[in-house]
Amino acid sequence: MKIALAQLNTIVGDFAGNQAQVLDAYRKSVAAGAKLVLTPELVITGYPPRDLVHRSRFVPGNIETLHTIAAEVGEVPIIVGFVDINKDAGKHFHNAAAVLQHGKVAHIVHKSLLPTYDVFDEDRYFEPARIIAPVTVDGQRLGITICEDIWTDEYLPRPLYDVSPPEMLGEQGIDLLVNISASPYALGKPRIRERMLGALAQELKVPIVYCNAVGGNDQLVFDGNSLVIGANGDVLARLKAFETDLQVVELGKSTAATQAVETCDAEELYRALVLGTRDYVRKCGFKSCVLGLSGGIDSALVAVIAADALGSENVLGISLPTEFSSQGSKDDARDLAKHLGIRYDTVAIQPVFESVKGQMRDIFAGKPEDVTEENMQSRIRGLVLMSLSNKFGHLLLTTGNKSEMAVGYCTIYGDMCGGLSVISDLPKTRVYEVSRWINREREIIPWPTIEKPPSAELRPDQKDQDTLPEYDILDGILELFVEQGKSVGEIVTAGYNEEVVRWVLRRVELNEWKRHQAAPGLKVTSKAFGMGRRMPIVQKFRE
Numbered sequence: 001m002k003i004a005l006a007q008l009n010t011i012v013g014d015f016a017g018n019q020a021q022v023l024d025a026y027r028k029s030v031a032a033g034a035k036l037v038l039t040p041e042l043v044i045t046g047y048p049p050r051d052l053v054h055r056s057r058f059v060p061g062n063i064e065t066l067h068t069i070a071a072e073v074g075e076v077p078i079i080v081g082f083v084d085i086n087k088d089a090g091k092h093f094h095n096a097a098a099v100l101q102h103g104k105v106a107h108i109v110h111k112s113l114l115p116t117y118d119v120f121d122e123d124r125y126f127e128p129a130r131i132i133a134p135v136t137v138d139g140q141r142l143g144i145t146i147c148e149d150i151w152t153d154e155y156l157p158r159p160l161y162d163v164s165p166p167e168m169l170g171e172q173g174i175d176l177l178v179n180i181s182a183s184p185y186a187l188g189k190p191r192i193r194e195r196m197l198g199a200l201a202q203e204l205k206v207p208i209v210y211c212n213a214v215g216g217n218d219q220l221v222f223d224g225n226s227l228v229i230g231a232n233g234d235v236l237a238r239l240k241a242f243e244t245d246l247q248v249v250e251l252g253k254s255t256a257a258t259q260a261v262e263t264c265d266a267e268e269l270y271r272a273l274v275l276g277t278r279d280y281v282r283k284c285g286f287k288s289c290v291l292g293l294s295g296g297i298d299s300a301l302v303a304v305i306a307a308d309a310l311g312s313e314n315v316l317g318i319s320l321p322t323e324f325s326s327q328g329s330k331d332d333a334r335d336l337a338k339h340l341g342i343r344y345d346t347v348a349i350q351p352v353f354e355s356v357k358g359q360m361r362d363i364f365a366g367k368p369e370d371v372t373e374e375n376m377q378s379r380i381r382g383l384v385l386m387s388l389s390n391k392f393g394h395l396l397l398t399t400g401n402k403s404e405m406a407v408g409y410c411t412i413y414g415d416m417c418g419g420l421s422v423i424s425d426l427p428k429t430r431v432y433e434v435s436r437w438i439n440r441e442r443e444i445i446p447w448p449t450i451e452k453p454p455s456a457e458l459r460p461d462q463k464d465q466d467t468l469p470e471y472d473i474l475d476g477i478l479e480l481f482v483e484q485g486k487s488v489g490e491i492v493t494a495g496y497n498e499e500v501v502r503w504v505l506r507r508v509e510l511n512e513w514k515r516h517q518a519a520p521g522l523k524v525t526s527k528a529f530g531m532g533r534r535m536p537i538v539q540k541f542r543e
Ligand SMILES: Nc1ncnc2c1ncn2[C@@H]1O[C@H](COP(=O)(O)OP(=O)(O)OC[C@H]2O[C@@H]([n+]3cccc(C(=O)O)c3)[C@H](O)[C@@H]2O)[C@@H](O)[C@H]1O
Pocket: 371, 374, 375, 378, 404, 408, 409, 410, 411, 412, 414, 415, 455, 456, 458, 464, 467, 513
């Protein structure tokens, strides 16, 4: 049996655009001889639609779109994700999959397991399936599942179910397990999915066809990597990572296992960030972006990602030096722009800085210069960069990394200005790793940018490590605390100094308010700040 997997990049709420993508993929699949076509979870609405489902015309509009697509479907069935209305007690909607065939909706299946943790909030909107049963399509018994339905407890911290949806379907007898997904990227997740689906196919002794979404939607980046798994657990086909793709795969005994393309962490992270940046900027209706180039590593990495995502002609890098900017940093910023072929300009902000300090001299009388004046420089940069955004319609990219966002080593309304926080889920040690990977064949990021000690250059001889622990220590503690949810005691037992651990955790807690005001950032780890980590700002819990 030939099955088509349409790994599509939808836009949330763009029913007409999403419908066009589905129908285009359907026609190509039929022309290629497919006997069944799969599309991702909630392909009609885009994922996640969030509170849009409560807009009165949203769910009816998605159902009208479903019927418009169905009218175009002939003999070859297609499985399409949509939001169904729940006519019984409970939440108003179901996260659903429809089998469309012969111009009609032939079957509807509802999602059973509704992820409500981290970035997922499905229990807020959807009622779980009441019936879990195979559907017969062209004589084949299909077990149709939706994303979370196939996730097993080995990979998820949630209570054990006696029998999982795939097991329930398996017990009733199926020829094929189908899963339509919108599974967002985190480092290492593509490999986790492969292992999980391989084990599930072996357990159920049926092939699995897994069709994932691709593309960025706000904080989330869907990585694609759709899979066809044989009943023996072998991977029979892999769709592209971080790109739209359409493959027609023959499910049969003769199909050989395929080898995974080896990618290192740095490459995987880089590709996720490029896709997330491109989709955020373009789906918001922008063509170009602007960012401040300090000669430091964070802005350098963001500039490389932006140039790759949008084309170098659509990136404007601005040097904004003050008296504290070293010649080396200014040279590095200029060299980076030259290597990337992006547009580059300089706005000297020293006169503005002096003017503001001059105007405030009387009010500040008797007060020594301190962090106030450091932040003033950062805020003047924010003013200039947002002015360029306003005048030319460039989206401002902000450049803070996860380590500094965690401990608040950044200026609110200063370097935190911007529409998208490109690397806010990338710890500083990963910023170095990805930057070195970028330079693997030739110097793109000037080597001094990578090799010099990090500095905000907001006062004479300032270094990040005057204020912060060494980055490998800071990032080690942050990973245990933020990503793995460990306690002070557990982090100390893992080998970190208690005083440093307490300082870091306190800074993370104290800076919750700052992150609440930060631009949305692209999630690339298992736990990012933002929609998937909801902490109170005002709180007195102390370990
Ligand atoms: N709970 C709360 N809710 C609302 N507001 C709260 C607050 N707690 C403090 N605040 C406010 O926050 C203000 C302090 O925050 P903010 O003005 O940001 O300043 P602050 O966090 O004190 O200082 C920023 C630090 O980041 C460093 N920096 C700046 C720029 C770039 C980089 C870099 O390396 O990338 C580093 C800079 O050298 C300095 O050490 C206070 O004046 C207070 O008004």
